[in-house]
Amino acid sequence: MTDENFIKKVREQDKKTVSRAITLIESSNGSANQLLKSLHKFTGNAYRIGITGPPGAGKSTLTNQLTRYYRRLNKTVGIIAVDPTSPFSGGALLGDRIRMSDIGSDPGVFIRSMATRGSLGGLSKKAVEAADLLDAAQYDIIIFETVGVGQSELDIAKAADTTVVVLVPESGDSIQAMKAGLMEIADIFVINKSDRQGVDATYTALTTILHLYNRKEVVPEVIKTVASENKGIEELAVEIEKHRKSLIESNLLESNRMNKLKERILENLNYLINEEISGIIETSLIHELAELTLEGKLSYVEASELLLNKYKQKLLGK
Amino acid sequence: MTDENFIKKVREQDKKTVSRAITLIESSNGSANQLLKSLHKFTGNAYRIGITGPPGAGKSTLTNQLTRYYRRLNKTVGIIAVDPTSPFSGGALLGDRIRMSDIGSDPGVFIRSMATRGSLGGLSKKAVEAADLLDAAQYDIIIFETVGVGQSELDIAKAADTTVVVLVPESGDSIQAMKAGLMEIADIFVINKSDRQGVDATYTALTTILHLYNRKEVVPEVIKTVASENKGIEELAVEIEKHRKSLIESNLLESNRMNKLKERILENLNYLINEEISGIIETSLIHELAELTLEGKLSYVEASELLLNKYKQKLLGK
Structure with missing residues (x-):
């Protein structure tokens, strides 16, 4: 599995080979480690985006639309869904799964769902290894989609260069409570389903709390989207790109990756x-x-x- | 801190001493280990109940009412809240916190909130150690209140003898998705806020899925409650007692505790x-x-x- 031909095929984005390689990682035996060792020198080029938030926030639809946006820019996208409620990982209803199939059949998009059944701790390790593999397979963008409530899912989201936390207008009440967890990891907030009632109150509550409690150098932006209607997606992508550039200019991209690497080791x-x-x-x-x-x-x-x-x-x- | 007088005061439910002892556990240094070693022989008598579910399901109100119920039976109750949205742990709004204060001032009730800030992995260890301490302090019932979405919170809930998963009528949509996680840990389901619309649909969806996918010996019961009006609380308590008795009769109480202990070691x-x-x-x-x-x-x-x-x-x- 770690022979040159296999590695060549991973590098060429051969979907079947990439898929087999991730299965190998999931089984986490010695040959997976061999594979990761061989591919390591090809990693570090993809940009990693984490999309997280409570169940029902529309993370998959957002991931879907964002992927379409990047495809129009001719960028290839690898998606790792570790969200039991995600249609990517088969958690949701059939309708959603069908809705997703158009990006799934795009040769420039690779979607992999990873099960949360069993040890989630192990899962976060494997999800990041799968991202390494997609990185070596020369996908330009890697998106982690996770349900952002538990620590392990947060760990996966934190493995990203830019972490997007998705809320809905109804999240207003819980924003106060959210301070503890999601706020520390968010680089950008999205209020999705922004055609619903309560969006202004939630927006105000969120921005107020961000200005009061933010401990980062820059206060995270808050973007309103209606992912199902493709509204606000370009704005989100622009904001992600702005964040990426600011990380590079401040040398934080490298030092953040260094810190994450130490934790991983x-x-x-x-x-x-x-x-x-x-x-x-x-x-x-x-x-x-x-x-x-x-x-x-x-x-x-x-x-x-x-x-x-x-x-x-x-x-x-x- | 591990002298005989300190241990005596813990055993006598002296609230200040119990509180100091848990602070010691939270700091997790050598003397905490010493304390746990000294108190170990006094543990194993309390019955441990886990109450978990999504944010906003009313877990704290339910915990509150259940505590009152046990107090009327003259049982002492220790509560460990590891829920960032819980009024016990200071996550929620002031109104909630005041609402809770009546049980807080009861000498037969001990409430401790444990922060989720920092490492949640470490927290689940400390929460279970705090329960050991309350057990040695002769509380009859120990309730863990956790937000049940992430793995670490589930770990805490799993540390209980009986785990209650709390949903609301609006949870209908996500019950399908829930299969992956909460269903495996629930011994009893509660649909709280059952005066709201959608309760019948949610009840039907839940019981159907339970009958289709249940892998336990007994299909978990589903109880409807309106915790804020104290409705359904006695039924829940009766169901918990039924579960406890069935565990004892089938020798599962001891073997479950044994398995959990191995994991802990x-x-x-x-x-x-x-x-x-x-x-x-x-x-x-x-x-x-x-x-x-x-x-x-x-x-x-x-x-x-x-x-x-x-x-x-x-x-x-x-």
Whole structure:
């Protein structure tokens, strides 16, 4: 799978090969690591956009329209949907899925949905690896579409160079609460479905809070869109481009990527150690310690300390 | 902090001491571990209920009413709110916070909000440790209130013996999408705000999907409530009690707790190793490797493999 011909086909955006390569990444075995190592030198050229927000905000429609916009500029687009409510990942109703199929059949667009079933922690690692692969496959733009409420989804959105947080007019009430999470990651806000009631109040609430609490160098812009009618999409794309340019001019693009890379390296270290541990430590020992803990003879902290010592002893060959 | 008098006061539900002890857990230093070790033998008696669902579903009001119900039965209640939109954790508007204050001043109720700011992964560990503490402090019922969308919040909800997923009549559209996440963790569903339009459609959609896709031994019950008017609360409490009894009769209470404990021990092992690594590996080395990776000379996988070797060498005293 890591032979030259396979890599050549990935680089040529051969959809079947790209798709097989991502499946390999999802299975996360040794050959996936080999592949990522071989492709690494080809990465770093794509621009990564994260689109996140609550369920029902219209993230997929927005992704769809934004993709069409980039296609008109002749840019190729790779989409990674890790959103259980996204029609890309098969979560939504049939109607939505059909609506999406036009970009899906475009040879310059690659769509991959990644399941949230199972460990989401692992998923964020794999989603970013899939983006690396699409990057090496020379897609110009990579879009992560995630439901932005949990930490793992935020992790994926944060892996982007520009993160767009999508809200709806009805989000007004929860904007106050949102301060804690979404605000820190948003470079641009979108109020989608802006033909609905409440848009002005939400816009005012959002801009006010942004001006009061913003901790970034630049206050994030707020764009109104009606994605289903293609309204505001160009404005959004222009704002993304403005953000990209400002990152480059301030040298933040590189330093942000550097910081994200450090986090990724440490996370992967963590992952490697976990793999080692599950190879080294017998499940019967874990069971035994858990039993002692349930019986009140050990605390769970002591149980894990015992396992750590076991791991070290094995490493030392004892 | 781990002296006998301190532990005695925790056991006596002295609110100030319990509060200080949780602050200690939040700071997660060595003395917190010491405290948890000393208190461990007193845990396992409280019944743990998780209340989760999307923002705005009325989880806090429901928690509030359920707490009042248990208080009328003379049971003491500890509440851990890890919900940025919860009035308990200060996310919501002032009105809500005042509405909650009556249970807050009850000597038989302990409310603690835990911030989602910072690492949510760490938070789920601390929330469960706080529950252990409240358990040792002899609270009869412990309620976790979390926003159930992200994985980490789900982790907290899963730490409960009975998990209640709260929806609203408007959730109808997203029930299809919900299959992926919330359904697997719910023991009981609540449709709150059931005086609103759409409740029948949502009830039908939910029960249909539950009967089609349920993989548990028993199909979860769906209860309609209007928490703000105290409607349906007793039914919910009865259903929770029924679930508790069925867990005990089928020996699942113990085996579920055992499985959760194993996960916790392994997670903590992970945490201990991370702490060790950050103590052992110089940040300058991480920086150097990240630079080589950005330059395309290493893949991030190779960078983390080099760190793993470094960690092992240090352990071996090289």
